[in-house]
Amino acid sequence: MWEYYxxxxxxxxRGVNHAVEYWTGLGVEVSVADIEAEADELVRAxxxxxxxxxxxxxxxxxxxxxxxxxxxxxxxQSDASLRILLAGPAQVPVVRADALSLPIPDQGVxxxxxxxxxxxxxxxxxxxxxxxxxxxxxxxxxxxxxxxAGVPAEHWQNRTLPDGSSWRxxxxxxxxxxxxxxxxxxxxxxxxxxxLIAA
Ligand SMILES: C[S@@+](CC[C@H](N)C(=O)[O-])C[C@H]1O[C@@H](n2cnc3c(N)ncnc32)[C@H](O)[C@@H]1O
Numbered sequence: 581m582w583e584y585y586x587x588x589x590x591x592x593x594r595g596v597n598h599a600v601e602y603w604t605g606l607g608v609e610v611s612v613a614d615i616e617a618e619a620d621e622l623v624r625a626x627x628x629x630x631x632x633x634x635x636x637x638x639x640x641x642x643x644x645x646x647x648x649x650x651x652x653x654x655x656x657q658s659d660a661s662l663r664i665l666l667a668g669p670a671q672v673p674v675v676r677a678d679a680l681s682l683p684i685p686d687q688g689v690x691x692x693x694x695x696x697x698x699x700x701x702x703x704x705x706x707x708x709x710x711x712x713x714x715x716x717x718x719x720x721x722x723x724x725x726x727x728x729a730g731v732p733a734e735h736w737q738n739r740t741l742p743d744g745s746s747w748r749x750x751x752x753x754x755x756x757x758x759x760x761x762x763x764x765x766x767x768x769x770x771x772x773x774x775x776l777i778a779a
Contacts, residue, residue, distance in 0.1 A: 581749060582657050586658040587743065590660065593664065596612050597612070603731075603773065608729075618772065618773050622723070626723070626776065627647065629721065633650055633690045635684060635689050635692055635717070636648060637709070638679055639654035642670050645665060646668065652691075654673075658676075690718060690719065691720070693722075694713070694722045700750055700751060723775075723776055724774075727772075728753075728773065731753050734751070737749045755770070757770070760777050764779055
């Protein structure tokens with residue numbers, strides 16, 4: 581999975597067109613305008629958070645980084661993704677590390693943002709992510725995939741990259757209240773395509 585995301589970084593920041601392609605591939609009828617409208621709501625909810633010293637885990641190429649209130653660092657295992665992030669608009673330092681073993685002291689930041697990483701992990705790794713977030717911060721904010729009608733809650737997806745390589749990627753899709761209950765948090769935003777939870 582790590583290698584898949586490192587290679588995928590060559591595609592750059594994940595934009596609305598990638599989102600349309602993703603949901604269409606799962607059989608969801610969706611337009612660019614649908615995704616943009618919901619992404620605007622998600623961004624409004626994110627911007628409504630009080631600024632905090634943060635680490636963003638699973639930052640990837642920086643899809644959300646520049647939108648996150650506060651000052652912090654972006655963390656990912658993928659060197660290629662972090663290079664793209666650094667060339668983008670987010671003015672944050674980056675660190676290449678494992679989100680399940682953060683190079684941050686106990687309570688060293690105020691908030692962990694987990695952007696589209698929780699839902700790609702298996703159960704044991706999810707628990708490790710949450711426990712690591714609790715160790716380093718008092719708040720965990722999760723941005724993840726919603727669950728439009730007809731989309732499975734959890735499955736393995738076959739993916740291919742432009743270099744012709746094939747991959748199996750684990751993916752969950754969430755109803756906001758279910759994810760909030762799972763991490764003992766609150767729903768800040770729950771749409772068809774995005775959920776935002778604070779725990
Ligand atoms: C689905 S992508 C999300 C990227 C970006 N946040 C976004 O929303 O577009 C998941 C990211 O998590 C990273 N990742 C997965 N497991 C990780 C781990 N244990 N430690 C650090 N990064 C990890 C991958 O390299 C990838 O960049």
